[in-house]
Amino acid sequence: MSQTPILDSIDSPVDLRKLSVNQLEKLAAEIRQTIIHTVSQTGGHLAPCLGVVELTLAIHYVFNTPEDKLVWDVGHQAYTHKLITGRRDQFHTLRQYKGISGFPKREESPFDAFDTGHSSTSISASLGIATAMDLKGAPHKSIAVIGDGSMTGGMAFEALNQAGHIHKDLIVILNDNEMSISPNVGALSSFLSRKLTSKTAMRVKKEMEHFLKSFSNVGENILSVLKKSEESFKGFFTPGMLFEALKFEYIGPLPGHNLENLIEALSNVRDFSTGPTLIHVLTTKGKGYEPAEKNPGDFHGVGPFNIDTGLPIPSPPAPPSYTKVFGETLVEIAEKDPRVVAITAAMPVGTGLSDFSQRFPERFFDVGIAEQHAITYAAGMATEGLLPVVAIYSTFFQRALDQIIHDVCLPNLPVTLAIDRGGLVGDDGPTHHGVFDLSFLRFIPNLVIMAPKDENELRHMLHTAILHPGPAAVRYQRGNGEGVPMDTMLQRIPVGTGELLREGKDILLLPIGNRVSAAMEAAIGLKKLGIEAAVINPRFVRPLDDALICEWGSRTGKVITIEDNVKKGGFGSGILELFSQKNLWGIQTKILGLPDTFMEHGTQAQLRHKGNIDVPAIIVEALALCGKKGPAREQ
Numbered sequence: 001m002s003q004t005p006i007l008d009s010i011d012s013p014v015d016l017r018k019l020s021v022n023q024l025e026k027l028a029a030e031i032r033q034t035i036i037h038t039v040s041q042t043g044g045h046l047a048p049c050l051g052v053v054e055l056t057l058a059i060h061y062v063f064n065t066p067e068d069k070l071v072w073d074v075g076h077q078a079y080t081h082k083l084i085t086g087r088r089d090q091f092h093t094l095r096q097y098k099g100i101s102g103f104p105k106r107e108e109s110p111f112d113a114f115d116t117g118h119s120s121t122s123i124s125a126s127l128g129i130a131t132a133m134d135l136k137g138a139p140h141k142s143i144a145v146i147g148d149g150s151m152t153g154g155m156a157f158e159a160l161n162q163a164g165h166i167h168k169d170l171i172v173i174l175n176d177n178e179m180s181i182s183p184n185v186g187a188l189s190s191f192l193s194r195k196l197t198s199k200t201a202m203r204v205k206k207e208m209e210h211f212l213k214s215f216s217n218v219g220e221n222i223l224s225v226l227k228k229s230e231e232s233f234k235g236f237f238t239p240g241m242l243f244e245a246l247k248f249e250y251i252g253p254l255p256g257h258n259l260e261n262l263i264e265a266l267s268n269v270r271d272f273s274t275g276p277t278l279i280h281v282l283t284t285k286g287k288g289y290e291p292a293e294k295n296p297g298d299f300h301g302v303g304p305f306n307i308d309t310g311l312p313i314p315s316p317p318a319p320p321s322y323t324k325v326f327g328e329t330l331v332e333i334a335e336k337d338p339r340v341v342a343i344t345a346a347m348p349v350g351t352g353l354s355d356f357s358q359r360f361p362e363r364f365f366d367v368g369i370a371e372q373h374a375i376t377y378a379a380g381m382a383t384e385g386l387l388p389v390v391a392i393y394s395t396f397f398q399r400a401l402d403q404i405i406h407d408v409c410l411p412n413l414p415v416t417l418a419i420d421r422g423g424l425v426g427d428d429g430p431t432h433h434g435v436f437d438l439s440f441l442r443f444i445p446n447l448v449i450m451a452p453k454d455e456n457e458l459r460h461m462l463h464t465a466i467l468h469p470g471p472a473a474v475r476y477q478r479g480n481g482e483g484v485p486m487d488t489m490l491q492r493i494p495v496g497t498g499e500l501l502r503e504g505k506d507i508l509l510l511p512i513g514n515r516v517s518a519a520m521e522a523a524i525g526l527k528k529l530g531i532e533a534a535v536i537n538p539r540f541v542r543p544l545d546d547a548l549i550c551e552w553g554s555r556t557g558k559v560i561t562i563e564d565n566v567k568k569g570g571f572g573s574g575i576l577e578l579f580s581q582k583n584l585w586g587i588q589t590k591i592l593g594l595p596d597t598f599m600e601h602g603t604q605a606q607l608r609h610k611g612n613i614d615v616p617a618i619i620v621e622a623l624a625l626c627g628k629k630g631p632a633r634e635q
Helices: 020-043 046-051 052-061 079-083 089-094 122-136 155-164 183-197 197-213 216-237 242-243 259-272 288-294 322-336 354-360 371-383 392-410 436-443 455-468 514-529 546-556 571-581 604-612 615-625
Strands: 067-074 141-148 170-176 249-255 277-282 340-344 363-364 387-393 416-420 446-449 474-475 498-503 507-510 535-539 538-542 558-566 588-594
Touching: 020 052, 020 079, 020 089, 020 259, 046 052, 046 288, 052 079, 052 141, 052 259, 079 089, 089 183, 089 436, 122 141, 122 155, 122 170, 141 363, 242 249, 249 259, 259 277, 322 340, 322 354, 322 416, 322 455, 322 498, 340 371, 354 363, 354 371, 371 387, 371 392, 387 392, 387 455, 392 416, 392 436, 416 455, 436 474, 446 455, 446 558, 455 474, 498 514, 507 514, 507 546, 507 615, 514 535, 514 558, 535 546, 538 571, 546 558, 546 571, 558 571, 558 615, 571 588, 588 615
Parallel strands: 067 141, 141 170, 170 277, 249 277, 340 363, 340 387, 387 416, 416 474, 446 474, 507 535, 507 558, 558 588
Antiparallel strands: 446 538, 498 535
């Protein structure tokens, strides 16, 4: 007998709308059970999804999706949405290679109105959808669901500002899982909100506004006073004044796990709202799973875990992660230099800065989801003699390109960019792969770019970057290091110098960053096949070690570059430019890098194999360049 009989009957929201509220509550329990079971095996975003089960059910119950368009900000809270929109049978493949994505994707389902993965985009997208539907005369609703964290992003406020100005029929649902409201105030706020948003109250309010406006200036003045008095009373208990100032109708805060209240409020907005409306919903992150409720941060994104204990599934001992080594090294440097400060954009744990924030709280700054601000904020600090280190994931650095160019590199300020998750990150997929950074940073004047071959070299590169008198970037991968011995003393690496790791007469392998160990392994394999491969660790993407690379490129006459970045405009392109500038036309060169497409989700090993940048690929390409046939590469 099935443990999820109601969920098993839901193939689309049409089936959902046939249920009673009591059945919906039972369905919510079944969905939580399914999400916990699946994520315990696949890993994923657990706490955010558990917190919005009732909200998701209420939205699909009230609105006519997919005709009404639903956009999830970031999208890591959309597992319930996927379960009830035709993907129940594929849910066990969540975030697995060739399985369903952990984020909304339009190609995956018509119920996914917009591709998401980065934060603070939902209101802009939903406003665009609402505007398009208005121009087409389509009588449908456009709904954005955004978390309180994503509301810290400036883009969200840019969208709110325009939405209030053009007055489109837009519904924004603020999923607030952090606000702390005492029981008495919370109960009063909920009661007040329900009274203000009941059908009768909304109708009376609209009719009163229309009536008063008919009395020209006198009526407008009375209406203005009434609105101010209402808002002074309502705003005392809620943040409604902020959103009403942006010309949104504010509703809330509402209890986010009470299906009956949610359905009533959403139904009223559906039937009576004609302009921009913001519905403030209070939810509990990790709701229904005690370990996640107690430690929602730890269960925001998790690997496989034991359901009974909430503890991660034990894995074999492994070297420390690059992120951990970065964080420990930065603390070590900061202990000796009070000018060093650390900045991150809502990711202190993910970027390894937790220890730094505790050791040096006055020198640690979390700016929220505001990458553009983080960079220019750091630039301002640098003008006053500080040495800012900005730690952000590669994929999120994309959001601050203009600030890197205009505010850091143009004035040549000593800001260090700590680029975490450089390269293929794995299961989070195309929205999170850091595979464009070498391309969009390499062309910027004044910027030094480094990529370590292992965790020990990361330490020295961070030290080098902080001491560099201008802007410098250190790009390192997600995951564990190579397990190499760690130097106790930090060394400054001369800028623009590579290192020859292995001599060879037949071909030169030029890997960058996390591909160095793969190239060394490939060189050993090639030797067994009669090919002597030289290997250089360039260390610097900009500036390159021209002399070393050109010398060994000329000696061998054959070069393969390998990078965990797209081929276009990346490290390999830089090598071709170098050979062209030096008039080394006779060197046969092959670029191994990621193809001109967005890579899907899967393990790093699976994706590196597919991207043709793993050890077997290097061996096959080297043999081909040397005119020899080797073993066929497994697909």
